[in-house]
Amino acid sequence: MKDNYKYKKNFLIFFTTGLILAILYCLFVIPAVNNPDTDKIQPGFFSEQNNTVLSWIFPILLIIAVCMIVSRGAGRRSGKMMSFGKSSAKVYVKAQTGKTFEDVAGQDEAKEALEEIVDFLHDPEKYAGIGATLPKGALLVGPPGTGKTLLAQAVAGEADVPFFSISGSEFVEMFVGVGAAKVRDLFRQASEKAPCIVFIDEIDAIGKKREGHTGSSDEREQTLNQLLTEMDGFDGKKGVVILAATNRPESLDPALLRPGRFDRRIPAELPDMAGRMAILSVHAKKVKTEPDIDFAAVARATAGASGAELANIVNEAALRAVRNGRNTVIQADLEESVEVVIAGYQRKNAVISPKERETIACHEIGHALVAAMQEDAAPVHKITIIPRTSGALGYTMQIDEGEKFLMTKEEALARITVLTGGRAAEELIFGTCTSGASNDIEKATQLARAMVTRFGMSEKFGMTALETTSDRYLGGNSSLICSSYTAYEIDGEIRKIIRKCYENALDILRQNIGNLRELTDYLLEKETLSGSEFMSIIAKK
Ligand code: ADP
């Protein structure tokens, strides 16, 4: 029926094109050929007799050829339009993704869980013999850039079975029923090719919780229902494994997560110190580096960075090496690119007045001194007053010595004190304050709020949860869960914490006012101080 329709349509296109060309021919070509002037211009070839034959047969052949080309092109186009409801999943086999578990550094727990699935697909008898069935689906969850998509590609490379890869958003369609048809088609193809793996990236696009009211979400709901049905429909022994990835697992419909569907949850967390080192060296293999690169130092400076950010740091370092006319990457390239990723590029030709430069230097030394004088603050790594494209006019980098998973109350207070140190120094030296502390103020307030509402670190509220966090993997949106009176009191607590820390910072700087002045001058002259330089100057006193 569909084919019949296509046939008719092609024929119609063929026929109309022919007609148009014939009319054009009659209007222009015949008069021109019969025109005696033309004969004079082209003597010999068009003699009187073969003139008529050629002038008819040749154009007719031409018309037919043109018609065929046009109608074939149209046919191809309409073929695409008719594939409504076909899934656009890409099928990979090993050679095409080219990724293996070797390419994924760290993430050992995730790799282990996925290796089991790969093993099942290679040797199903081993599992069937004991009566075990494979989990039907596994859900990769974690913050962006931690290698979820990469892990799935690595599974494809390792498993040596067909691999269907599709993004959740490709199911989202304008017309009700089309997304569901695509799901049906995908699973039909998959069960034909079993054993195989189906990977749905960013599944939250179709797997969101269903809501009570209907209407605009009709299409999405139908697609989700179809997915649920399909996942129940095929039997686990056949060897179709469904992998999915998301960074918003809370938003998924509970029906998707129940056993028998995505019953396995594989977390891909941000890498720890060892993981960061491993990721850096995996990516550094792709670029030429000097042999004496210290990845540990870079890993220490990048606490909280994701795999994607680390990959970016290595690439930025390689670009910087090229820019400086070298053909290998050196340590300084990596260190500079860490700062590029944190704070943006240097603005070498920014014009800053001497007075403002002095204020900025004083502000940064304020942070650094307060950090150095407190036991619970992380050591100073670098102080600079070179402006960056992120808008920072200068900054003080602190790096913890070891990997930290917990923060004590003292450390939290010390961090807030360091953040207030910049403003405190401006206040002491110049007797006024500037807008330069806005970023510090924001960070200090955030941390103080978390201390009160989430960490149970205030005396007034103790261990009461006053806030919930959603979208943990996407930075976390928190919302208060308390009365407005309590909200009012929370604000009071936050103010109290910050004020106390600010007083403390002022005290520290008053006791070190000589250091503050001297180091400010030194920084103005040098522009950048390393942590060890800074500490040796203080130690001399
Ligand atoms: P997402 O979790 O958001 O899907 P991706 O898998 O797309 O993240 O990761 C993006 C890039 O980051 C990868 O192509 C890879 O270069 C790098 N990357 C992330 N995690 C790792 C890792 N564990 N090992 C090596 N590279 C990684």
Ligand code: MG
């Ligand atoms: Mg991804």
Ligand code: ZN
């Ligand atoms: Zn500051």
